[in-house]
Amino acid sequence: MGPIRGNRKRKRGDKKSDENGYGSAASECSLDWWDDFSRRLREGGHQSPMKSLDKFELIFKISRKTFTYICSLVKDDLTSKSREFTFLNGRLLSLHDQVAVALRRLGTGDSLAAIAGSFGLNNSTVSQVTWRFVQALEQRALHHLxxxxxxxxxxxxxxxxxxxxxxxxxxxxxxxxxxxxxxxxxxxxxxxxxxxxxxxxxxxxxxxxxxxxxxxxxxxxxxxxxxxxxxxxxxxxxxxxxxxxxxxxxxxxxxxxxxxxxxxxxxxxxxxxxxxxxxxxxxxxxxxxxxxxxxxxxxxxxxxxxxxxxxxxxxxxxxxxxxxxxxxxxxxxxxxxxxxxxxxxxxxxxxxxxxxxxxxxxxxxxxxxxxxxxxxxxxxxxxxxxxxxxxx
Known part of the structure; x- marks a missing residue:
């Protein structure tokens, strides 16, 4: 692949872009998701590789507001695909789950195996979810650069x-x-x-x-x-x-x-x-x-x-x-x-x-x-x- 160049029109994140579902309802969804997500990680025995699971910002290195906005950007791309990803226990990954996996992989640089062990996933699932997220971000967020x-x-x-x-x-x-x-x-x-x-x-x-x-x-x-x-x-x-x-x-x-x-x-x-x-x-x-x-x-x-x-x-x-x-x-x-x-x-x-x-x-x-x-x-x-x- 040849060199990538960024030069498209930027829109500030604090401007209205609710066509993707960004708003107070999405924020509430994000908070509810985190409570459920962290509980399931603890119950699944996958807590040890990730410290302070009750501290959202320590895990993802961004605020809940930014996390929710990112979800709003990639929502259509990550939810419209026919392929369905699941945890090892058979539970489907939600939009927020997919974004969490991708951000964790990009943010820590940990191996696929380490991320998979933390979230209760297969290595291939981590790889595919992260790549889908990268593609979606490339399509939906270029106005920020x-x-x-x-x-x-x-x-x-x-x-x-x-x-x-x-x-x-x-x-x-x-x-x-x-x-x-x-x-x-x-x-x-x-x-x-x-x-x-x-x-x-x-x-x-x-x-x-x-x-x-x-x-x-x-x-x-x-x-x-x-x-x-x-x-x-x-x-x-x-x-x-x-x-x-x-x-x-x-x-x-x-x-x-x-x-x-x-x-x-x-x-x-x-x-x-x-x-x-x-x-x-x-x-x-x-x-x-x-x-x-x-x-x-x-x-x-x-x-x-x-x-x-x-x-x-x-x-x-x-x-x-x-x-x-x-x-x-x-x-x-x-x-x-x-x-x-x-x-x-x-x-x-x-x-x-x-x-x-x-x-x-x-x-x-x-x-x-x-x-x-x-x-x-x-x-x-x-x-x-x-x-x-x-x-x-």
Missing amino acids: SWPSTELEMVEIKSKFQKFQGLPNCCGVVDTTHITMLLSTSDPTSNVWLDGEENYSMVLQVIVDPEMRFLDIVTGWPGKMDDWAVFQNSTFQKLCENGERLNGKKVVQQLTEIREYIIGDSGFPLLPYLMVPYENELSDGSSEFNRRHLGTRLVAQRALARLKGSWKIIRGQMWRPDRHRMPRVVLACCLLHNIAIDMEDEVQAAIPLSLDEHDSGYRQQICGSVFDMKGAEMRDELSLYLSQRLPS
């Missing part, structure tokens, strides 16, 4: 970025992380996925807003691809080159005209719409630019740390994953990440972040082969502007 479609949305993003570290007209932060896999060394096709750190991996590129929401993603490329190469093969880059993205209003700052742009680390190319840090000897102005640039860039590292901390199926080494399905699993995790933000989920927001976890063991890449004069002029203008501002 998109580039801003209105000027008002973009103005809000740029305003928040400027409040962070003073960067004017900044529209996002781009970064990458590696999804590692455990593949068979005897399979010659595995070498395609062997990266520079001698891991089998797939790369994920994201563009992030000030709230750590993903605005655009690319995944599916082998982890050995350089960051700059992934970016230059992305739809986002092509849209920018064609003037269809980052083409909004320019800002005039002290007679300097500054266009819209995103920022990234030294692994990305310097372009008129992509600002990267200065290298080599630094003047006072370029040092100030680098300081503010780094402070703003941390939002992407935090977003990726939360993604991998919340949906652990993509944090550790995945055991011989289906490499055609894997990009769609990654997309599903990114959608769940954004849904939690759009739902203002306090449980997700409280998860501790460890910035080292999102790409531990990978060295900083340096893109030295691509240089754009207009990009350099744009960066110098930004540097001059920032050097004349009071330190933030």
Whole structure:
């Protein structure tokens, strides 16, 4: 399967979308379901692998409100299929049961056997339910992952970025992380996925807003691809080159005209719409630019740390994953990440972040082969502007 890109229109989770059954009645159903579900797990002797069964948030790492909303999104897809899944005792899995199984699998990264033992299911049932959930989420939740479609949305993003570290007209932060896999060394096709750190991996590129929401993603490329190469093969880059993205209003700052742009680390190319840090000897102005640039860039590292901390199926080494399905699993995790933000989920927001976890063991890449004069002029203008501002 080729690289997956996310760029559809987003709808906030707190807006009305009751055509899928989201509302107070669904919330009550969710609470009733949890009471019954946790009781059946205890009675079935499957309590030991799952601690604090009375604590919903500790099990699923999301609030009941977010869980119910997710159920409303995938309801039609998970209940319209003719195939019926059952527990080992013969009882049918409800909509809520299926969502619980899938979220547990994606959230913990535990093996099929471990999840099956916890819920009283067959391994194959866990696998099929999770995949059906991923497919349903891909169809029903893409509106939660998109580039801003209105000027008002973009103005809000740029305003928040400027409040962070003073960067004017900044529209996002781009970064990458590696999804590692455990593949068979005897399979010659595995070498395609062997990266520079001698891991089998797939790369994920994201563009992030000030709230750590993903605005655009690319995944599916082998982890050995350089960051700059992934970016230059992305739809986002092509849209920018064609003037269809980052083409909004320019800002005039002290007679300097500054266009819209995103920022990234030294692994990305310097372009008129992509600002990267200065290298080599630094003047006072370029040092100030680098300081503010780094402070703003941390939002992407935090977003990726939360993604991998919340949906652990993509944090550790995945055991011989289906490499055609894997990009769609990654997309599903990114959608769940954004849904939690759009739902203002306090449980997700409280998860501790460890910035080292999102790409531990990978060295900083340096893109030295691509240089754009207009990009350099744009960066110098930004540097001059920032050097004349009071330190933030």
